[in-house]
Amino acid sequence: MMKPAKAALASQMETAAPLQDVPLTAFMEFYFRRPKIHFKKGELRKDAPKFVTKTPDVDNCVKFVLDALQPRVVANDKIVTKIVAEKKWCLTDTEEMTLIELHVRV
Secondary structure (H helix, E strand, O other): OHHHHHHHHHHHOOOOOOEOOOOEEEEEEEEEOOOHHHEEOOEEOOOOOOOOOOOOOHHHHHHHHHHHHOOOOEOOHHHEEEEEEEEEEOOOHHHOEEEEEEEEOO
C-alpha cells in the first residue's frame, strides 16, 4: 500500500527536488465513505454522525502520509514542525481521498 501512495504523491508534486532544511506545516484531510447505515431511503439520516470516529485513527493516517512523502516530496519528515489533520465524511461514494498541503513556515 505504501508504494502506490508514494507513486501518487510523487506524480503530483510541484517541486523538482524534495524539500529539505525548511520547517513545514502539513495540512491533511482524510475523506471516508459513509456506511449504508447512515442513510435511509437514499437520504442521509438526521441522526447520522457528524464526525468520523471509526478506525483508522487520525494519528495513524498522519504517520502513513508522512512516511509516503519521503524521500521524493520531503527529504525527511523531521522538517514537519506542525500538523493540522482531520477525518471527514465524503459527500459522495466517489470522493474518498486524502488532501495534503505543505506550507513553509516563516
